[in-house]
Amino acid sequence: MSATLRIDGREIPFSEGQTIMDAALAAGLYIPHLCHNPEFSPHGSCRVCTVRVDGREAAACTTAAAQGQEVANEDEQLNRYRRALMEMLFVEGNHICPACEKSGNCQMQAVAYYTGMLAPTFAYFYPHREIDASHPEVVIDFDRCILCELCVRASRDVDGKSVFAIAGRGLRAHLIVDASSGRLGDTDFALSDRAAHVCPVGAILPKRHSYEVPGHRRYDQAPISVVGDVTTREQGDGHD
Amino acid sequence: MPRIRPPFPVTHGYRGRPTVVNNVETFAAATKIAAHGPEWFSAQGTRESTGTKLLSISGDCARPGIYEYPWGVTLRRVLEDCGATDALAVQVAGPAGQCLPEGAFERRLAFEDIATGGSLMVFSAGRDILELVNNFTEFFAHESCGFCTPCRVGTALMRDLVKKVCAGRGTRYDLEQLQRIAQVTRATAHCGLGHTAPNPILDTLKSFPEHYATRLRPEDYTPAFDLDGALEAARRLTGRDDAQAHLREET
Numbered sequence: 001m002s003a004t005l006r007i008d009g010r011e012i013p014f015s016e017g018q019t020i021m022d023a024a025l026a027a028g029l030y031i032p033h034l035c036h037n038p039e040f041s042p043h044g045s046c047r048v049c050t051v052r053v054d055g056r057e058a059a060a061c062t063t064a065a066a067q068g069q070e071v072a073n074e075d076e077q078l079n080r081y082r083r084a085l086m087e088m089l090f091v092e093g094n095h096i097c098p099a100c101e102k103s104g105n106c107q108m109q110a111v112a113y114y115t116g117m118l119a120p121t122f123a124y125f126y127p128h129r130e131i132d133a134s135h136p137e138v139v140i141d142f143d144r145c146i147l148c149e150l151c152v153r154a155s156r157d158v159d160g161k162s163v164f165a166i167a168g169r170g171l172r173a174h175l176i177v178d179a180s181s182g183r184l185g186d187t188d189f190a191l192s193d194r195a196a197h198v199c200p201v202g203a204i205l206p207k208r209h210s211y212e213v214p215g216h217r218r219y220d221q222a223p224i225s226v227v228g229d230v231t232t233r234e235q236g237d238g239h240d
Numbered sequence: 241m242p243r244i245r246p247p248f249p250v251t252h253g254y255r256g257r258p259t260v261v262n263n264v265e266t267f268a269a270a271t272k273i274a275a276h277g278p279e280w281f282s283a284q285g286t287r288e289s290t291g292t293k294l295l296s297i298s299g300d301c302a303r304p305g306i307y308e309y310p311w312g313v314t315l316r317r318v319l320e321d322c323g324a325t326d327a328l329a330v331q332v333a334g335p336a337g338q339c340l341p342e343g344a345f346e347r348r349l350a351f352e353d354i355a356t357g358g359s360l361m362v363f364s365a366g367r368d369i370l371e372l373v374n375n376f377t378e379f380f381a382h383e384s385c386g387f388c389t390p391c392r393v394g395t396a397l398m399r400d401l402v403k404k405v406c407a408g409r410g411t412r413y414d415l416e417q418l419q420r421i422a423q424v425t426r427a428t429a430h431c432g433l434g435h436t437a438p439n440p441i442l443d444t445l446k447s448f449p450e451h452y453a454t455r456l457r458p459e460d461y462t463p464a465f466d467l468d469g470a471l472e473a474a475r476r477l478t479g480r481d482d483a484q485a486h487l488r489e490e491t
Binding site: 042044045046047048050057059062064080081084085088089091092121122123124125146147166168169170171172173 | 244246381382383384385386387388389390392393394395396397400401417420421423424427428429430464465
């Protein structure tokens, strides 16, 4: 007999070593998330997947599934937390959806809509960040980076290059590139790297690929809870 | 960056092996138990909190220093002993601890009442509670490692909102936003720093609401930035600095 936990009252099976997020994904149950991607080891930094486990808030992506756990996921208070977290991410960077190539295909935008966030209510920080267009195939728009470390993990664990890392503390934490110039063009990064296709926002983008036609973008017809993450589609082909 | 727990150090600590993590005070207490016996030790303190506690007392008092008390001592007794004659508030257990008003001075230092690692800061009647909140909130924003969203962004948002209220530019809406950010940060942060960073704000909003209320503006909303200051670049570009190029000061 396999072990089970309950999410919003629904019995969900899990196997040893799985997290709550693993069990939910396997059961086709959506828990909003940004920094999680089942291809990589769990990170737990965005906190958008916060659920209530036996009465206590915890990140679903890093909390081990356990027999008999009672997990609350779709819950008004949790949704308020998640919406506030999304607002925090939006005001921390410079996220101008109408001008962004990723609009409609952006996981951050899709999760924001899912949580009911239409506009942030917190004060914007308006940080000044430079664009890195030094690489022939890929551009980095740091304005949109949410520090999920998916590119860090992909480059290190899949590509074996460790092109990316996070430097700085607190609000000064930022993505850096492993080159003495600090520029992507001076690394061995390539468009064929997995790290070029895991960004959940519009921070790492292939060049010469502009705006998609509205109506045909990933999140135009159905919410992210139905169509899933943007990175799963891009697997293998970033230009479909 | 604090690692994901569990596992805790008790099972996976130094070099991945089970590890005892205790502070010097615990080792000193263990030594005394070895020398005098467990009955001697548990005869002191309360039923739930046996033994004694070292307190590091600082702030507005005549005799700051290190004090040792049996657990269960009232805050009032401690304040009397250190010569804190007109305490407005006591910050127990550091910035992440509790800010207690006079109404709580009969409460006891004990695991079952006011738990503390030993820090005790006294603030006298002349002190501005919001300055205390401002200092602590800035401390947390500075200490945040930046790993998780609520602590990285939430502590900075709280810092800026507290500064806005301190400067006399805040409104009731800003206090609502402060509460909202505080609750989210407390509930969703990755580690203890984020969980406790909102404490100074939440405690003082409850215990010292008048210290906030007297600083508020009557409007429903005031912007986070200085509107007139935002026009400075335009004034410089156009070479103007006459009255018409300034927003009228709101009354």
